[in-house]
Amino acid sequence: MAAYLHEWLALLVRWFHLIAGVAWIGASFYFIWLDNHLREPPTWKKQKGIKGDLWAIHGGGFYEVAKYHLGPEKMPGELHWFKWEAYSTFLSGMALLFVVYYLGSPGYLLDAGKADISMATAAAIGLGVIAFALALYEGLIRSPLAQNGKAFGLVLYAILVFAAWALFQLFSGRGAFIHVGAIIGTIMVANVFLGIIPSQRALVDSVTQGGEPDPKVARLAALAKLRSTHNNYLTLPVLFIMISNHYPMLYSHPWGWAILAAIGFITAFARHFFNLRHRGVNRPSILVVSACLAAALIWFVAPDTGAGASTANAVTRISDTTVTQILEKHCTSCHSSQPSHPAFQAAPAGIVLDELSMLDSHGAQVRQAAVVTHYMPLGNTTSMSEEERQQLGQWLISRQQSK
Ligand code: HEC
Known part of the structure; x- marks a missing residue:
């Protein structure tokens, strides 16, 4: 009975996590789309401080969206924030990590052929690695390295690949995959919690107070933009990793950690194509290279069909x-x-x-x-x-x- 109820708990938490994740990523895709489709507004709107506007039809009605340069003259009575989508994705994801991996069947997290550790130790290591990776990221984004997008991306990638490799030595393949996914997801939520929301709060304060915009607002906004760019590149990899931990062909492969590294690179690179296209730069070669790398990965992962067949015709028939x-x-x-x-x-x-x-x-x-x-x-x-x-x-x- 306990196992039965545990299954239901896992199913319900997973369902909630999926819904929260869809709401978060969906809203973030929608706002990226909005920003990319804003058109120059008519003069009367420009005079109100509106820098872009857009018309859309959905669900049987017209929508008129306007984006301000800085903010409206007067703070509206009700302002919608988009933060609980991210927070609830994180909270339900953590709950799922506990329900399935830390409190579930040990086989999901541990591998008898790897480290000989208890479930409690494994859980402490798992949570410790997530917290440590987050602290490292937070240190890096406050360092001068953050100003160099490419170098930052490379360092972050190297950290994640190292984490994947190290986790593979300790945990089962599936346990390693989910922890790399959890590290990335946690960094993304921290970007919202520690960077994007504080910057929005400063903006709201500045508009409420009126007068000259505080220089602090611009500084926070620049940092928030950086964090949101990082999240943008991490979106496709994190989603792929979260679902790939249901495919043993990937995580139980002896080179599982390298497969994870390749998936991360290919999906983030493919995202780059869409980001460039949003900026009006069309570089299909990126998609072609991503597709070729994906094909090479599929070929590399293919099972060795000879395994177990070596002596199939030998005299030793297995009874x-x-x-x-x-x-x-x-x-x-x-x-x-x-x-x-x-x-x-x-x-x-x-x-x-x-x-x-x-x-x-x-x-x-x-x-x-x-x-x-x-x-x-x-x-x-x-x-x-x-x-x-x-x-x-x-x-x-x-x-x-x-x-
Ligand atoms: C401790 C419990 C346990 C034992 C013992 C076990 N399995 Fe499994 N098996 C599972 C679980 C749990 C899943 C589902 C895993 C998932 O969702 O990824 C599974 C899934 C499978 C699958 C489907 C894999 C796929 O492609 O999704 C096969 C095939 C399988 N087991 C075969 C075996 C064989 C053969 C043995 C014995 C050599 C075995 N299992 C022993 C728990 C077990």
């Missing part, structure tokens, strides 16, 4: 009894119609392995998960040996051939 024993020892505590593992109340991913015949419908997936990538058994908590993996692989191949 059904051996494979049944392997499944019982390493798989069916979870992959059963009635799992005995306390963390699961139903067979994970819908894969039931109680009987050998059930391997027929899931053979390819099982080979991929337990023979090619070692993603299964989850976190290798049952210490499945390489020999057992090869036996399972050979059996699956000979079964396929005999059909």
Whole structure:
């Protein structure tokens, strides 16, 4: 029952996190779009201090949007801020990290073949790494390096790649992926909380007080612009990383951390194309290079179809009894119609392995998960040996051939 309720909790928190994230990124895409489509306003609007305006139709009505140079003469009674989208994405993301990784089945975060640490230690390391990376970013953005966009981007990228590599040595692939995603997401929310919102508050104060704009407002605005540019480049990578942790072909690859680094580069570079185009610079070569790199990555990640096939035709036929024993020892505590593992109340991913015949419908997936990538058994908590993996692989191949 506890496992069942835990699943519901994870599902509901994930649902909320997704909705909050859609609202945040959606609003930020919308405002980027608005800024890029503002047109020069008619003179009477210019006289009011409006620098750009735009007409749109949506949901059965016309909308007239106007953007001021600085602010309206008088502060409107009601002003909408866009900050809770970001904050609630962060809070629900943290909740999800706890529910799934720190309080869920250890196999999601730990890998018996890697560091031998307790869940509590792993959680402390995970949270510590996120906090440390954030502190590093906050230090860098206040340093002179922040003035050099390219150099800053390179340093930040190097830090993230190093974090990915280090986390891969400690955690399961999936645990490492989610923490890199969490680091990036946390930096993005901090950009809102520590830079963008304070700058907006200063602007509102300055408009409320009237008179000459405070030079502090311009300084804060420049920093906020920088942070918002960083968020813009991080958006596509963070979304990709968040969903790629549902694809074992990526995170359980032996080069998982490098794959993550490549994904980060390709997605941020592709974003650069759109940013340039918004500024009127059309450079399709960027998209072509991104696409070529993506194709190279897909090729690199492709499973070695020979794994487990080396001695498939050799005399040593693997008996059904051996494979049944392997499944019982390493798989069916979870992959059963009635799992005995306390963390699961139903067979994970819908894969039931109680009987050998059930391997027929899931053979390819099982080979991929337990023979090619070692993603299964989850976190290798049952210490499945390489020999057992090869036996399972050979059996699956000979079964396929005999059909
Ligand atoms: C500790 C519990 C546990 C054990 C033991 C376990 N699995 Fe899994 N398995 C899971 C979970 C949880 C998932 C879903 C993972 C996800 O959502 O990414 C899964 C998913 C899978 C998948 C689907 C992977 C995909 O492509 O999404 C396959 C195939 C699989 N397991 C095979 C096996 C085999 C074969 C064994 C034994 C060698 C095994 N599992 C042992 C928990 C377990």
